Amino acid sequence: MNSIAESRADRIFNRINVFLMVIVTLVFLYPLLFIVSASISDPDAVLRGEVWLWPKGFTLVPYVKVFQNSEFFLSYWNTIAYTVVGTLVNVALTIMAAYPLSRKDFYGRNVLTVLFTFTMFFSGGLIPLYIVIQKLHLLNNFWVMILPSAVSIFNIIVTRTYFQTSIPEEVYQAAEIDGCSRIGVLTRIVLPLSGPILAVMVLFYGVGHWNSYFNALIFLNERDMFPLQLILREILVQNDTQNLMSSSSANYIIDSTQYGTSIKYAVIIISSLPVLVLYPFVQRYFVKGVMIGAIKG
Amino acid sequence: MKYGDDITSEARKVNPVAQSTADSPLSPENASSPLRTFFQVRFKKMRPNLSLYLLILFPLSYFLIFCYWPMYGVQIAFKDFYAIKGITGSPWAGFKHFETFFHSIFFDRVVWNTVKISFYSILFGFPAPILLALLMNELKSRFFRKVVQNISYAPYFISQVVMVGILLVFLSPTNGLINKIVEFLGGNPIAFMMEPGWFQSIFVSSGIWQGTGWGTVIYMAVLAGVDHQQIEAAILDGANKWQRIWHISLPCIMPTAVILLILSSGSIMNVGFEKVFLMQNSSNMEASDVIATYVYRKGLLNIEYSFATAVGLFNSVINFVILVVVNAFARRAGSTSLW
Incomplete structure (x- = not known):
């Protein structure tokens, strides 16, 4: 050119x-x-x-003030826990759905695919879900942050497409003629060949958990279970920086007017740090994920 | 498809003993009933993959519990739900809750706000990534293109809470950056977040800031796949860049764009609830109250479960209908459709 x-x-x-x-x-x-x-x-x-x-x-005073706050720290830790456990569950369930659906001889794959995909276009809505969660006694429970978003149909489709397009049918046949079971094929052949898509999934789900606040808002009301984003909402949106000031300090009000805005900026940085630090290294995986998804559309 | 079936069916033909043992647990008596053959045929097809059914049982139960169970619960929209009586035990109420909603003073407000916000989001948010992708694609320096791409993706990874936090600090009437500029230019500070008139513009433009870069990913992938010979032929024929964009690049990304447009039309009634909710305050309710926030308020704050479910169901049904209609339209007009 x-x-x-x-x-x-x-x-x-x-x-x-x-x-x-x-x-x-x-x-x-x-x-x-x-x-x-x-x-x-x-x-x-x-x-x-x-x-x-x-x-x-x-x-660095705003940062020090943020780090001195035990509630902020606890919520940070909670978010890490929700993100790690949640992502593990997400990825496991995604593989469990995507692998069978990728097998051409899996009887019923069309029915199941339709059953899963339908949820993308229609849902029961907020209140019926809330009633279900209530019935399962999941309110104010650690698992309410994990289970209601345990898997995403979009990611299942992306992963299934990856399995189908990147692993040739002959590999399956060869392995099974050699006496490998279906599960054996998954653990010994499919998963080792699927590094990129697994990375993509970990990242998509991980960022999702890190950034989500809504499930916590409706399903949790004990403060010591709050994830970071809910505490952030109080600080940034409900403008409640007093909580972050050491209440024992006499210049508490001066503090909050003087440092209020700076603390908000510091909080934004601290909360986005893991994502923004990892981002340059992992962004090509994200892009890859979108492109795999685009093949199927 | 062939492979698994062949092995098992052949094994059965050769070895009748294996067949009888395999089938015996299903139904021991009444060998020729049609029901039995129905299950027998299916079981035969499922048999080689039994372990996979065990695997998919986990995600399947997720969908059944957290997606289909709530769908079953949607019937409380037609009932007067009492927690003690449960979903099935509560008395039927017909379309009472829907009628209350249609006649409510909030009906016009929440429906119009929902439609308007979505419409503007699509109107401006949909072409933005296409435009950016087309222009990025024309950058000659690979390095510069990578830099632009990577920087433009970054805002996508900021959480909605932080995004709204940033808006609040930047737009603050006392010391926000934007109002400093307004003052510098000789204007009076504006309480952006308090004014209903500003709500939609702020919502849509911040959405574009966050989503445009990321939205280009898919288009850049398609553009990277455009045949180089086609471009070279166009250059030889004297087409300038503008003409090449118009006659080559744009037609190439059209099918993808149409699919994405159909998908976004399917969620036209699902405005980004998380962000609307965060940006909402008592002063801008007039413009920021949408169906989803109304459902939240009525259902979870006022505990009017049945009424809120009816409002939510109204929303979902409209959404679904729009999706089907737009999809049918796209299929008739062009060749692209979702199904």
């Missing part, structure tokens, strides 16, 4: 395009950069609106 000389119109197009893309990139990047800068800047400078891009002054 490079061998063909570009026309004048194309050169103009390219310049405009590059210019547009730089602007678009800045639009995506700027808010994130601003939050980082503001969180480590002098709180007064932030309040006066002097921070535009680079930090003004330097302080």
Whole structure:
């Protein structure tokens, strides 16, 4: 392509395009950069609106204040627990559904696929689900954060498609002629060949758990079980930074007006940190996942 | 398909003893009843994969318990649900709750807000990733393209809580960044989050900021698969970049775009409840009250289970109908459809 000389119109197009893309990139990047800068800047400078891009002054006090708060810490730990256990359950169930459905000789796969997929387009709604959860005595239970979102049909379809397209039928036949059981084929052949899709699933489900707040909002009311996002909601949305201030301190009100905004920025950073730190390393897996999904559509 | 069946059926032909032992546990007497043959045929087909049925039992029970059981519970929309009497024991109430909803003063408000928010989200949010993907695809420097792509994906991974948190801090009337700019330009600070008039714009534009980059992934994948010879032929024929985008790239991504459009139309009544709920406050209710938040308020806060279920069911049914209609329309108009 490079061998063909570009026309004048194309050169103009390219310049405009590059210019547009730089602007678009800045639009995506700027808010994130601003939050980082503001969180480590002098709180007064932030309040006066002097921070535009680079930090003004330097302080880690907002971070210290956040880390001194035991409730925040506990919720952080809760979220880690929900994310780890939840993701394990998610991935296990996804494989358990995707592998049988990927086998062409699995009698009933069409019926089951329709049965599963239908839930994507129609649901009982919030209240009937709530009644079911209540009946199962799952309210205020650790497992209510895991079970109601135990598997996603979309991810099942993506995984099934991966199994079907990346592992040739002959491999199955060869293994089974050699006396490998169906489960043996799964553990010895399919799973070792499915590293990329498993990584994708772990990431999709993991981020989902990390970021979710709604199930916790309706199904949990004991504060020491709250996940991070619910505590974040109190701090960021309900504007309740007092909780984070050491209530023993006499300058508690001064604290909250002075540090309130900075603490919000710090909280945003701390809560998004795991995702944002891992993100550059794993984003190609995410992209891969979407592309596998796109094959099937 | 062939393989598993062949082995077992052949084994049975050769070895009648194996057949009788395999079938005996199913039904010992009445050898020729049609019901028995019905199960026999099916069991024969299932037999080689029995272990797989055991596996799929777990996800299947998830769907039955957490998706289909609530669907069964949807009948309380037509009943007066009392927790003590249970779902089956509560008396029938016909369409009472639906009528109450249709005549309620909130009906117009929540339905219109829901439709409007979704409509604007699709109207602006759907073309945005297509446009961005087409432009990114034309970038000559691979490195620059990667940088733009990776940065544009990042906002997608921010949680809704943090997203709304960011909005609140940025739009704060006292020290928010946006209002600093407004003041700098000589205007008066605006309490964006309090004004119903601003709600939809803020919701839709922040949604675009978060979702556009990620939305390009699928289109970039399709564009990467476009035949290079086609592009080169177009260049030789003197087509400029603009013409190549219009006549090659755009038609290539159309089928994908149509599928995505159908899917998003199917959720037109399911506005991003999580975000709406977070952005909602008593001052902007007029614009931010949607069906889903109404269901939450009525059902879980006021404990009007039956009424809230009826409202939710109304929502789901409309959604489903729209999906079917749009899909049928797409199938007739072009060749793409969901099923």
